[in-house]
Amino acid sequence: MITVKNVHKSFGLQTLLDGANLQINAGDRFALVGPNGAGKSTFFKMLLSEEWPDEGEILFKRGITVGYLPQENAPVSTELTVLRESLSHLEDPDGRVEARAKAVLMGLGFKVTDFDRKVNTLSGGWAMRVAMARLLLEEPNLLMLDEPTNHLDLESMLWFQDYLLNYRGSIFLISHDRNFINIVCKAVVSLENKTLKVYAGDYEFFVKQKAEDKERLEQAYREQQEEIADMEDFVNRNRARASTASRAQSVLKRLEKLERIELPEENKKLKIRFPQPQRTGVRTLALKHVDKSYGEVKVYKDLNFELERGWKMAFVGHNGAGKSTLLKILAGVVPIDKGERTPGINVKVGYFSQHRAETLDSEKTVLEEALSVRDHSEQTVRSALGSFLFRGESVFKKVKVLSGGEKSRLSLVKLLLDPPNVLLMDEPTTHLDLDSVEALVSALQDFEGTLCFISHDLYFVNALANHVVHVHHGKVTLYPGNYDYFISRTSPQTS
């Protein structure tokens, strides 16, 4: 379907692709993976002719249809209703498509009452879901999705996964979610060392192969280094003597011609201490007899809840159970119908949602944005940025050119440079690659304030939580221990 031949792409001094090749055939289901800022979204845009390679070719088979979901900013903002927009690219003489559209919309988490809402009244995340519905209904030959699960909750994610599994066309998607990749895709395309490499298996296979490749490369590197040392030694010992000088000369020539094996640069981990917030009293937040409904739907009735200083609390439970709502109630960003929300002494609450990156100023540079937070020295701000992998020249990039993960990283740096003492985070690892998750975990482990978070990333939960709250049918149960403790108290005994 698509042939990518020897593609090169740079932005200024930064080279993303240097001789990339790829063949996509009908029936392929590929996942494109790679670190934040590697160039995955840019590669997709080149396939769609929204960006151009500096060199090389991208060839499309004639007549194939391609559908694309961008990483952010859904291509919808119409006066149309949700249902009409999802059907806007289709003809539907006998009304059959409409029934399918409704099923898809419901699968993606819309309620029947949402069908007639205008798309331009929806939040960014929900507008993305409308764009997804429209795309799925179009059924293109090739479906290209840039981090589609970022916008979904667990329930709609499961539905979506299943839908893709039964999809008739080919799929090429970008994701950081290994479970999702394992279920939906048949091969992993890795953007590494500025080229594309195909691993014909699931994500685990890819990880294993990569580890073996690395091992092999390091072995070859060690052997070559020894060989080089021997040759240099030979040259040094023999070049001064007339009888051996010519042999030394030829070894020297061989040395110069030798193609040197290079090890890829490892991302050095920088550990810095972020500023700590002002200390609070022991009680940081309390809810008493709180009722909360959305229209007909009662989410909480007579909810009581207390949060103490230094707790790092994970909210767990099925989606739709009300975790995000609880976090928003605690943050005071949604009104409650009844009851009281009482912040403790000195408490300054900060709420961080997945869409926080939308509040960055796109015309500023990374450094300017980070400096705007508080009167920190440039040195402090630079090292904070460095610990979140903004190194060297990259701090002078404008926000508008940043990749999805880079924007999230920048928002996190800004938050951590002036942290609130009660920090509430909804899925903070969305968009982040492994190294960035690591940087966030490390900063939050040191955080001396109070933290509540929702995350589907078990590594993240395990690394941070010292309290777990299970949210289920409007009931919240506190487990005063880490995630293992929660599991040991809730899973049925097996022996």
Ligand SMILES: Nc1ncnc2c1ncn2[C@@H]1O[C@H](COP(=O)(O)OP(=O)(O)OP(=O)(O)O)[C@@H](O)[C@H]1O
């Ligand atoms: N127009 C541009 N001008 C300069 N640099 C750009 C431009 N567009 C993207 N970049 C840079 O190119 C790199 C690749 O960006 P891209 O969005 O393709 O990354 P990505 O692999 O999709 O990352 P993520 O996982 O964070 O979404 C980033 O470092 C980004 O800052």
Ligand SMILES: [Mg+2]
């Ligand atoms: Mg991207």
